[in-house]
Amino acid sequence: xxxxxHFAQYIPPxxxxxxxxxxxxxxxxxxxxxxxxxxxxxxxxxxxxxxxxPSNSVALQGAKLASIEVDxxxxxxxxxxxxxxxxxxxxxxxxxxxxxxxxTKSNTVGDAAAKTVAKHKQVITLTTPAWIDNDEYYLLxxxxxxxxxxxxxxxxxxxxNFTLKA
Amino acid sequence: xxxxxHFAQYIPPxxxxxxxxxxxxxxxxxxxxxxxxxxxxxxxxLxxxxxxxPSNSVALQGARLDSIEIDYELTIADLxxxxxxxxxxxxxxxxxxxxxxxPAFTQxxxxxxxxxxxxxKLVLTITTPAWIDNDEYYLAxxxxxAPAGTxxxxxxxxxNFTLKV
Numbered sequence: 536x537x538x539x540x541h542f543a544q545y546i547p548p549x550x551x552x553x554x555x556x557x558x559x560x561x562x563x564x565x566x567x568x569x570x571x572x573x574x575x576x577x578x579x580x581x582x583x584x585x586x587x588x589p590s591n592s593v594a595l596q597g598a599k600l601a602s603i604e605v606d607x608x609x610x611x612x613x614x615x616x617x618x619x620x621x622x623x624x625x626x627x628x629x630x631x632x633x634x635x636x637x638x639t640k641s642n643t644v645g646d647a648a649a650k651t652v653a654k655h656k657q658v659i660t661l662t663t664p665a666w667i668d669n670d671e672y673y674l675l676x677x678x679x680x681x682x683x684x685x686x687x688x689x690x691x692x693x694x695x696n697f698t699l700k701a
Numbered sequence: 702x703x704x705x706x707h708f709a710q711y712i713p714p715x716x717x718x719x720x721x722x723x724x725x726x727x728x729x730x731x732x733x734x735x736x737x738x739x740x741x742x743x744x745x746x747l748x749x750x751x752x753x754x755p756s757n758s759v760a761l762q763g764a765r766l767d768s769i770e771i772d773y774e775l776t777i778a779d780l781x782x783x784x785x786x787x788x789x790x791x792x793x794x795x796x797x798x799x800x801x802x803x804p805a806f807t808q809x810x811x812x813x814x815x816x817x818x819x820x821x822k823l824v825l826t827i828t829t830p831a832w833i834d835n836d837e838y839y840l841a842x843x844x845x846x847a848p849a850g851t852x853x854x855x856x857x858x859x860x861n862f863t864l865k866v
Contacts, residue, residue, distance in 0.1 A: 537703050537866075550715045552726050552735040581728070583735045585713030587753070590859075592707040622733040626772055626857065629810055629822045633772070633856065635733035669709035669859060674735060701705040701864060 538700045542598070544588050546693040553690075556580040563691055564608060575612060575685030584675040584693045590667040591701070598667050599698040602660040603675050606691040609652050612684030617650045619659055620676045625668075638673070639663070664698070704865045708764075710754050712858040718749040719855070722847075729856055730774060739845075739853040741777060748773075750841040750858045756833035757866075764833050765863040768826040769841045772857045778850035780816040785825055788840045804831060816845075830863070 548571035549560070558580075561572040573580060584605065591597025603621070621638040642649065643658040659675060667673065675693070679686070714737040715726065724746075727738040739746060750771060757763025769787070785808055791800045805828040808815070815823050825841055833839065845853060 550713055552713070552715050554726050554728060585711070585715060585735070587711060587713060587716075589864075590709045590711060591705070592709065592861075593705075596705065597708060620733070624734055624857075626770075626859075627820055627822065630819055632820055633729070633731050633734055635731055637733075669707070669861065672711035672713075672857065672859075674733065676733065701703045701708070 536701070538698070540698045542697050542699045544695045544697070546584060546587055546695060548690050548692055550585055550587065551690055552583040552585065554581050561689070563689060568691060570689035570691050573686070573688040575687045577681055577683050577685055579678065579680040582677045582679070582690060586673040586675065586695050588667065588695050588697050590669045590671070592669040595666055596700055599664050599700070600661060600667060600673060600695060601664040601698065602658055602696045604694045604696070605657045605659070605675070606655070606693070608654050608689045608691070609650065610687040610689065611652065612681065612686040613652060614650050614686040615680045615682040616646065618678045619657070620678070621659060621661070622674045622676060623665070623671055624674060625671045638665070702866070704863070706863040708862050708864045710860045710862070712750055712753055712860065714855050714857060716751060716753065717855055717858065718751065720747050722746040729854065734856060736854040736856050741850050741852050743847060743849040745844060745846045746853070748843040748845060748855055752839040752841060752860045754833065754860050754862050756835045756837070758835040761832055762865055765830050765865070766827060766833060766839055766860060767830045767863065768824055768861045770859045770861070771823045771841065771843065772821070773823070774820050774854040774856065775816070775818050776852045777818065778848055779818055780851050781846040781848055783812060783816040784844045785823065786842050787825060787827065788842060789831065789837060790840060791837045804829070
């Protein structure tokens with residue numbers, strides 16, 4: 536039996552889902568890194584990070600999601616705001632829609648500090664860590680209106696921290 | 702030792718490989734979800750789901766793939782047809798091509814029912830669940846023959862497997 540509370544899963548920027556804005560794959564600011572690059576534009580972009588950790592159809596087995604860390608850089612121009620929402624998606628059965636529930640969490644970097652021109656490591660911690668059923672998955676969504684300054688951003692990756700039990 | 706037959710792995714739409722057609726990342730029809738969206742056009746698109754679960758170089762260890770579920774939505778019009786296939790890709794050694802085999806599977810709903818305008822959860826169950834060697838991987842592929850009007854949104858896939866280590 537495994538019951539290890541220290542597992543983590545790297546989620547590359549190539550799996551991030553970005554809408555509204557001009558996004559391209561670029562090298563990171565540090566040689567050897569990769570990033571999802573957002574060009575400057577006065578738009579509200581939504582970047583969604585799929586949490587690709589295992590799940591299990593048996594209660595209290597598989598993965599218990601504890602937190603998600605997101606590495607990103609704001610290179611020029613502070614966005615107007617950055618709002619993080621963690622959604623639990625319960626998949627629909629054949630013929631039915633999915634059901635989305637927002638999950639209570641906290642952020643280590645406050646809203647004002649998270650949008651400054653800097654290198655950021657935002658940690659989203661679930662208030663109640665959750666065992667993931669095989670009929671559900673988690674999406675971390677960032678909504679980012681940028682205002683007239685436009686903001687240039689680079690998203691480097693994310694890491695999901697979880698307990699693995701099997 | 703771990704021998705757990707109830708594992709599953711979520712595969713996001715951003716990991717799904719879509720060719721032929723105009724495909725974009727969009728919000729899903731339910732707020733908070735994400736999708737790979739195909740604009741309406743008469744053409745045949747291939748939607749390939751890479752089954753990202755562990756493998757192992759030792760027989761009967763690692764992951765045994767049991768089934769793959771694909772969540773998608775068809776709107777505006779039915780597809781002309783939707784054909785599923787599972788490909789087992791044995792990677793080539795240096796200088797050699799890969800070899801593709803098509804393991805037998807069953808599906809629910811049926812091919813006829815899976816091409817209608819609706820929210821779909823297509824389950825492909827491998828007839829003989831397979832332990833995955835480190836020199837191979839699996840791809841679940843949908844061939845979607847669309848008339849002029851059909852819009853496709855692919856939301857997610859989930860691979861169900863046994864983990865043994």
